Amino acid sequence: MNARDTLILAALKVLEEGGEATFSTRSVLSIAGLSAPTLYHHFGNADGLLSAATTVAFEQFLNRKYAAEQGDDASAALTNGWDDYVLFAAERPRLYAAMLSRVLAGGEIPAARQAFDLLRIQLRRIEVDGQLATDVESAADWMWASVNSASLLFVTAHLRGSKTPTNNVLKSLRDGSLNAILRQQKD
Numbered sequence: 001m002n003a004r005d006t007l008i009l010a011a012l013k014v015l016e017e018g019g020e021a022t023f024s025t026r027s028v029l030s031i032a033g034l035s036a037p038t039l040y041h042h043f044g045n046a047d048g049l050l051s052a053a054t055t056v057a058f059e060q061f062l063n064r065k066y067a068a069e070q071g072d073d074a075s076a077a078l079t080n081g082w083d084d085y086v087l088f089a090a091e092r093p094r095l096y097a098a099m100l101s102r103v104l105a106g107g108e109i110p111a112a113r114q115a116f117d118l119l120r121i122q123l124r125r126i127e128v129d130g131q132l133a134t135d136v137e138s139a140a141d142w143m144w145a146s147v148n149s150a151s152l153l154f155v156t157a158h159l160r161g162s163k164t165p166t167n168n169v170l171k172s173l174r175d176g177s178l179n180a181i182l183r184q185q186k187d
Contacts, residue, residue, distance in 0.1 A: 004042045006032045011053035012095065019094035020101055023050060051109075054102040057095055058111035061088055065118055074125035075182060081122060082147050082174050089151030090164065097155045100148075119143060123181075131183050139181040146177035 001009075010032035014023050025039055025046045043049040068084035071077045089096040103112050123136045123143070132139055150173045153165040 003032075003034055003038050007034060007039055007042060007049060008053050008056050011049050012057060015053060015057070015098045016092055016095045020050070020098040023098070025049070050098075051102065051107060054099050054107070055109050055111065057092075057099050058109050058115070061085075061099070062111040062115050062118070064088060065115055074122055074129055075131060075178075078119075078122045078126065078143070079174070079178065081119070082143065082177075085147045086150045086154075086170060086174075090154045093154040093157070096151060100155075116140070116144065126182070132181060133183045134181050142177045142181050146173045149173055 007028060010028045011023070013031055014027045018027075023046070025036060028049065029036060029039060039046075039049060043052055064084055065081055068077075068080045071080070099112070102109060119140050120136055123132060123139045126132045126139075127136055134142075150165070150170050153160075153169070157163055157165075
């Protein structure tokens with residue numbers, strides 16, 4: 001593995017273990033076993049490394065999304081994609097928080113934009129199938145809000161004194177949004 005990739009993997013490890021608050025060049029270099037000049041050569045500074053690491057994290061996330069949202073049934077693919085998004089946040093809450101932080105700070109991360117575009121594509125498939133009860137953009141907002149709300153429950157678990165939200169809460173958030181955007185099937 002080359003030095004650049006080694007530094008990115010070390011940065012991801014720091015973010016996953018302690019979040020952005022513990023991110024430092026010293027901690028990354030300690031894990032990577034490399035020197036500061038190597039880091040600065042590849043990334044310019046700590047912020048450049050942090051941006052590169054979160055970009056890789058978004059790419060990993062996006063690859064999971066593509067895998068989860070495959071299939072002929074667009075509604076099932078949407079549900080699978082929602083579940084996988086939340087699972088990513090549950091498995092990697094500190095990294096997920098760092099990823100959101102970069103987006104909120106105005107970082108231009110193509111994979112982040114592509115994830116939202118993938119949601120729109122799924123919703124357009126549902127619209128073409130005649131199953132969408134609202135317009136694509138409103139449906140995207142419903143789903144985006146609910147999946148991020150559910151994901152933030154994992155990020156903020158320490159504030160609520162619990163490790164994870166209950167499956168009932170997650171299912172209610174997901175199903176409530178799906179019920180709001182999908183036409184109800186008549187028996």
